[in-house]
Amino acid sequence: MAEPPVAVLIGMPGAGKTRVGGEVAQMLGVRFTDSDEVIEQRAGMRITEYFSEYGEPKFRELESQVIADLLRTAGGIVSLGGGAPMTESVRRNLQKYISQGGKVVYLQADPQEAMERARRGGNRPMLAGDAAARWRALYEERDPVFDAVANVHVHTRGSSPQHAARKVMDMVMEHDVHVTGTSITPYDVRIGVGTSNHLAEVLGDRPVRIALIHTAPVQRHSDRARALLRQAGYEVSDVLIPDAEAGKTIEVANGIWQRLGNEGFTRSDAVVGLGGGAATDLAGFVAATWMRGIRYVNCPTSLLAMVDASTGGKTGINTPQGKNLVGSFYTPAGVLADMRTLETLPNDIFIEGLGEVAKSGFIRDPEILSILENHAQQLREFNGSTFLGSPLEDVVAELIERTVKVKAYHVSNDLREAGLREFLNYGHTLGHAIEQIEHFKWRHGNAVAVGCVFAAELSSILGYIDQDLVDYHRQLLGSLGLPISWSGGDWDSVLALMHRDKKARGNTLRFVVLEGIGHPIHLEDPPIEAVHEAFERIRSAH
Ligand SMILES: NC(=O)c1ccc[n+]([C@@H]2O[C@H](COP(=O)([O-])OP(=O)(O)OC[C@H]3O[C@@H](n4cnc5c(N)ncnc54)[C@H](O)[C@@H]3O)[C@@H](O)[C@H]2O)c1
Numbered sequence: 001m002a003e004p005p006v007a008v009l010i011g012m013p014g015a016g017k018t019r020v021g022g023e024v025a026q027m028l029g030v031r032f033t034d035s036d037e038v039i040e041q042r043a044g045m046r047i048t049e050y051f052s053e054y055g056e057p058k059f060r061e062l063e064s065q066v067i068a069d070l071l072r073t074a075g076g077i078v079s080l081g082g083g084a085p086m087t088e089s090v091r092r093n094l095q096k097y098i099s100q101g102g103k104v105v106y107l108q109a110d111p112q113e114a115m116e117r118a119r120r121g122g123n124r125p126m127l128a129g130d131a132a133a134r135w136r137a138l139y140e141e142r143d144p145v146f147d148a149v150a151n152v153h154v155h156t157r158g159s160s161p162q163h164a165a166r167k168v169m170d171m172v173m174e175h176d177v178h179v180t181g182t183s184i185t186p187y188d189v190r191i192g193v194g195t196s197n198h199l200a201e202v203l204g205d206r207p208v209r210i211a212l213i214h215t216a217p218v219q220r221h222s223d224r225a226r227a228l229l230r231q232a233g234y235e236v237s238d239v240l241i242p243d244a245e246a247g248k249t250i251e252v253a254n255g256i257w258q259r260l261g262n263e264g265f266t267r268s269d270a271v272v273g274l275g276g277g278a279a280t281d282l283a284g285f286v287a288a289t290w291m292r293g294i295r296y297v298n299c300p301t302s303l304l305a306m307v308d309a310s311t312g313g314k315t316g317i318n319t320p321q322g323k324n325l326v327g328s329f330y331t332p333a334g335v336l337a338d339m340r341t342l343e344t345l346p347n348d349i350f351i352e353g354l355g356e357v358a359k360s361g362f363i364r365d366p367e368i369l370s371i372l373e374n375h376a377q378q379l380r381e382f383n384g385s386t387f388l389g390s391p392l393e394d395v396v397a398e399l400i401e402r403t404v405k406v407k408a409y410h411v412s413n414d415l416r417e418a419g420l421r422e423f424l425n426y427g428h429t430l431g432h433a434i435e436q437i438e439h440f441k442w443r444h445g446n447a448v449a450v451g452c453v454f455a456a457e458l459s460s461i462l463g464y465i466d467q468d469l470v471d472y473h474r475q476l477l478g479s480l481g482l483p484i485s486w487s488g489g490d491w492d493s494v495l496a497l498m499h500r501d502k503k504a505r506g507n508t509l510r511f512v513v514l515e516g517i518g519h520p521i522h523l524e525d526p527p528i529e530a531v532h533e534a535f536e537r538i539r540s541a542h
Pocket residue numbers: 215216217218243244245248275276277278279281301302303304305308309310311312313314315324341342343344345346349352353356443444445
């Protein structure tokens with residue numbers, strides 16, 4: 001079937017486009033096309049012959065036509081001749097291809113290695129004469145153009161073709177979600193294997209010092225991040241915080257403020273938050289408050305943090321009175337959801353994350369619910385050590401991307417939660433109360449799952465949805481291994497905590513309920529008997 005390529009490789013002569021492109025195609029099980037070969041087929045002669053017979057302008061014309069066709073129909077992986085992107089019409093077509101979701105990969109080889117390979121390769125009319133000098137001159141001219149044309153940059157210095165191909169494949173398979181909107185400096189959530197390699201690129205060259213805030217269970221991933229940051233020339237302060245909710249306190253934040261002060265962190269320095277949602281919430285809060293706000297990048301390592309906590313700029317800490325009661329809306333410069341970190345994620349914490357994934361399906365994207373239904377058993381059996389490269393990897397990547405898109409939609413349109421964004425709080429009014437009463441022994445996503453059943457019951461009691469949809473909540477969440485009932489606490493304590501929820505106004509309770517899948521609504525001041533009845537219904541599995 002004629003379709004655009006999965007990716008197009010560009011680069012200097014000798015960069016390894018054909019070799020690496022072929023490897024990538026093989027790994028992905030797709031076709032590989034070398035534009036130079038197609039040109040030779042169409043011309044019926046070797047490129048060197050065409051050059052000497054018709055000259056460069058005619059060759060570039062033919063090349064441009066061939067590439068225009070390949071960008072519409074080639075599918076798979078396409079590699080372009082070294083000089084192709086220097087032609088304006090080729091650049092225009094590559095831009096169009098990118099705007100339609102295409103990936104143009106600039107294969108950035110070590111100049112010395114590429115020059116040697118190009119010299120040995122032959123059939124390169126542009127290198128006629130003193131090949132090394134010609135190559136260097138071409139490099140000066142082409143490198144800035146290639147750099148600007150490509151939307152994916154892969155450095156291959158010292159890499160074997162297989163290793164370079166793996167790098168290209170990871171970057172090509174990356175899913176990016178762009179977050180933008182009024183009062184948001186746009187940023188990307190980059191989802192895939194190896195996305196933490198973008199750390200330095202996202203942090204930029206202004207910061208001198210980076211506070212790398214992380215917890216102990218993700219030490220292996222923070223070690224890697226620290227190495228990447230040091231390689232990029234930053235001074236890294238390693239900030240280990242207490243794990244999970246114990247890290248989201250004013251005492252922990254204060255300890256970090258003191259360190260930042262002692263270590264001379266200025267406004268141009270930055271924070272990297274690496275870990276589960278608790279670590280990224282705390283890191284964002286520190287970044288938001290230090291000198292009234294410095295740059296920060298989140299590297300979520302739990303499913304829940306990838307799909308929800310790391311994106312959207314809700315930063316904060318807990319107080320003895322309730323969850324997330326202190327914080328700010330403060331947007332990250334980027335989010336790098338590196339799926340490689342899921343290798344170490346325990347099964348129960350993965351499943352907890354599915355609570356927020358399902359929530360996003362209920363409020364906006366029914367396809368999420370279908371994917372969860374169709375893969376419930378594999379998801380429930382998630383095992384980090386066998387996850388990468390398994391069929392589940394693609395399923396999870398799609399769930400992350402879809403859930404982040406749901407989040408991005410609400411955040412982009414209502415950063416400060418004036419109304420629309422509150423829909424992301426479906427299931428949270430009771431969920432946060434459960435977490436608090438259980439002293440955070442109940443994990444957030446689990447509490448949200450029960451909270452969603454409660455909100456569905458409330459919707460049904462008030463006549464917004466049928467009991468069938470409530471049953472569907474129980475059946476789907478239960479099939480994923482999430483809890484659907486809670487028998488701790490008592491009604492009075494729960495009611496008091498729900499009054500402290502951030503959606504409440506004055507003495508009035510407010511909830512998010514459903515009118516149907518994908519149709520959340522605000523519920524203001526519902527009859528207290530209905531709320532109590534919904535509460536009673538989640539006390540035992542119905
Ligand atoms: N800011 C937001 O918009 C937002 C959204 C949703 C949730 N949250 C917050 O996020 C927190 C919940 O996040 P969570 O579920 O990630 O919990 P968490 O941060 O407590 O992490 C759960 C546990 O998993 C560990 N962990 C994380 N990644 C790991 C990995 N790759 N390998 C091994 N261990 C790993 C953590 O260290 C921790 O022990 C709550 O505080 C919640 O309020 C915030």
